[in-house]
Amino acid sequence: MNSDSFIDYYEILQIPETATAEEIRDAYKKKALETHPDRFIPGTNDSAINPSLSQEDAKALFQKIADAYYVLSDETRREQYDRARASRKRQGKSASTWQVDRADANLIFSNVFEELLRPEVDNPQWFYAPIGAVTGGALGFICGNVPGLVLGAYAGNKLGAVRDAKGVSVYDAYSKLSGNHKAAILAALATKLVTSGRI
Known part of the structure; x- marks a missing residue:
């Protein structure tokens, strides 16, 4: 006190x-x-x-x-x-x-x-967005070839960007x-x- x-x-x-x-x-x-x-x-x-x-x-x-x-x-x-x-x-x-x-x-x-x-x-920390795009694209390609790759990369990038934005106050x-x-x-x-x- x-x-x-x-x-x-x-x-x-x-x-x-x-x-x-x-x-x-x-x-x-x-x-x-x-x-x-x-x-x-x-x-x-x-x-x-x-x-x-x-x-x-x-x-x-x-x-x-x-x-x-x-x-x-x-x-x-x-x-x-x-x-x-x-x-x-x-x-x-x-x-x-x-x-x-x-x-x-x-x-x-x-x-x-x-x-x-x-x-x-x-x-912002631009780390998870590119990683998310690569991993999302790879999973998307496995599940749905080229359209899956595009959709997976896009979704992974967006989710990674959210994580980047919350990475530090x-x-x-x-x-x-x-x-x-x-x-x-x-x-x-x-x-x-x-x-x-x-x-």
């Missing part, structure tokens, strides 16, 4: 206490993209967005933002947090602390950004990229969301 001094999650995400679930999610997206440690890898062009922030500082801030989203995006946790926060305001700063398990910052990021990361990462594929590639993807996502007016 984390029993640090009380942290104002609304302040971290820069949202009002009355923020809706959608506003909380949008605020998280903006802050997560601003502070993701992969944007601060030494030597990346994008590390210039905030030169005073080191990669270690970015990790700590990224974790706080994930913790804020973890608490405020869940109705029960948010109610408990709001009660502790209100009690603290009434009774003074020493009145209460907030205890919560630390969120898995990378898991939250991957869940929120999976659909947006998919076209940016687009790194989007975030796992992202994690295997080079530092510069990661930073470029995060910058592209930030630009895409800002220009579309979504954050």
